[in-house]
Amino acid sequence: MLAIVHMTVNGVEQELAVDPRESLLETLRNRLNLTSVKKGCGVGECGACTVMVDGTCVDSCLYLTMWAEGKHILTVEGLKGRSGELNPVQQAFIDEAAVQCGFCTPGLIMTGVELVDSGRRYTREELRKLISGHLCRCTGYENILNALEKVVGYPKTEEKG
């Protein structure tokens, strides 16, 4: 039996008939075709399915769609600017070559956006902890950290010479 859920996804109000057994991951991918949301491990370890719910990053594979009633959901598709420009976090990932196969990237971008929204700046060590909910098997994380430092890190001190 389907249930009706109302949520705002990427700024658009949605009224959806969903199966109460569905995870938010399944709803976003299969009903709204938001395929930036990747299914990885399915148990909240890899972070590929990370989306924002009311401004907080969660693993959408462990989040029942029924809980999204009345909430605001943001995925990478919702980051696009008015004239199609990239979000600064996305641009930093491109500039720093922080993308290889791309499977973990949408999740990491969402965590990056959450960090930008916090209005704080972070050290590289803090960033390591804050992206520890994401697995990337390609990059070795260094370029990802470089990209994040570009948007939420402390300004680099000029090298003397």
Next chain:
Amino acid sequence: MYDIEKFYEAKSAGDAVAHLAADPNAMVISGGTDVLVKLRAGKGAGCDLVSIHEIPELHGVDRTTDGTIVIGPATCFTDITNDPIIRESLPYLGEAVDTVGGPQIRSMGTIGGNLCNGATSADSAATMQTLNARLVLQGPDGSREVPVTEFYTGPGRTVRKREEVLIAILVKPEDYIGWSGCYIKYGKRKSMEIATLGCCVRVKLEADPGAEKAAGVSSSEEASGSGFLPGAGYVLGDVCIGYAVAAPTPTRCRNTEKLLTGMKADDPKIYDLIAEHVLEEVSPRDSWRASRDFRIQLIKEMARRALEQAILRGTGKGTPGASYFSPVELDEMGEAGGQVWEAEHPEEKEMPVYKKDGEVLNGQTGQVIRDTDKKGGDQ
């Protein structure tokens, strides 16, 4: 798609209890980070879920007029860590739950679920044990209060009945005012890791009336190796020691606590005392994560470190964020350790043993097994 029959979003705790009581196939779901993972693996498949995810009264941390801290069980770990009341009064609890999983999991998983799941490895468990937290369970026939120290009945089992809902976690003012503490988690990684061992030591430091006379006495150097022991001028007014994964359920070491109470905080003997005597009160096991022998070594070493840090913090000199302990630091634990000793003396392996006055005693009978001064001992 999760393998459940029915799903119900409860409007209030009472509503949840009513639905649980009416449906024998139903179980509670809060944050979902344990329940959904189990369901996915087929455990409990086909059940009905009663969700307490969206009940505002179960969220947040509050302080009543008498000073009791009331933690809403559906508060997620991130919110616990960032809560101003927790940061001010129970910072070690905030640190403990900041070691759970990763950032996203900490924004989903709840402290109540961490307790009700019944896992001995829960990151809040050791700290909750030392806090003498009281858990308020609401059932069809009203609510009851259970001390967290009597909450667990076995691995994954608690006294909570299926139709009961945890509605509050209470910490009394006498259990946190004047106390300082430290939780240390040992895991192979610094993130996304289930504790191999967790240890929380809390102390209540009191000014030592005889402190001035004792000034100048420093036998501390040989014991610590660093030549500095914290807590000069204080006595241990009270001590609480809690462990996770040191037994089938989270454990308190009440005898060791009694032994340490009243001792000088900068007495080098307290570190050996705690390391030796906690072993009588725990029963770690072999698992794929770690051997029993290794856990014994961790139990001893983590008690020392947590005690030192708790005292340091009590004197206002603690290190923030000391709650992680990873294999990188293993070298610092000394080469001999319990493993070597037990390999040489296999007959003593299964027996809880401890050292006292230079002798090795059987932890159960108190009989002298061996005189360590002659053989070198386990340290």
